[in-house]
Amino acid sequence: MMVNFDIQFFNLFVLVLITFFGVLLIASICNGICIQHKAQRLDEGGRYANGQKRCQCCEIYIKWDGIWCPCCNYRLRSKPRNKKYREKYQSRIKKQEVIINAL
Numbered sequence: 001m002m003v004n005f006d007i008q009f010f011n012l013f014v015l016v017l018i019t020f021f022g023v024l025l026i027a028s029i030c031n032g033i034c035i036q037h038k039a040q041r042l043d044e045g046g047r048y049a050n051g052q053k054r055c056q057c058c059e060i061y062i063k064w065d066g067i068w069c070p071c072c073n074y075r076l077r078s079k080p081r082n083k084k085y086r087e088k089y090q091s092r093i094k095k096q097e098v099i100i101n102a103l
């Protein structure tokens, strides 16, 4: 009876421990690293067309090649959300393709 209780208590303890560290790992916290990759100021369409990405966790635009934020590991947004800027972004991308094709 006593042994069973101990095992149950131990299982609960392990579960709490795993949950605690799991939350720590998943939680996205700004570490201040993003400041080093801060992108120059452009309008939203121009930013994304220039390869800048938005981290919603750090609330910052950064110049970064990866899809994950180097600072908080949150997934970066690489395309504009706003329709107006999205059209602007696509027209810029098309323009870039035309230039590349012309070369």
Ligand SMILES: [Zn+2]
Binding pocket: 029, 030, 031, 032, 033, 034, 035, 058, 071, 072
């Ligand atoms: Zn950050």
Ligand SMILES: [Zn+2]
Binding pocket: 030, 034, 055, 056, 057, 058, 059, 069, 070, 071, 072, 073, 074
């Ligand atoms: Zn971030």
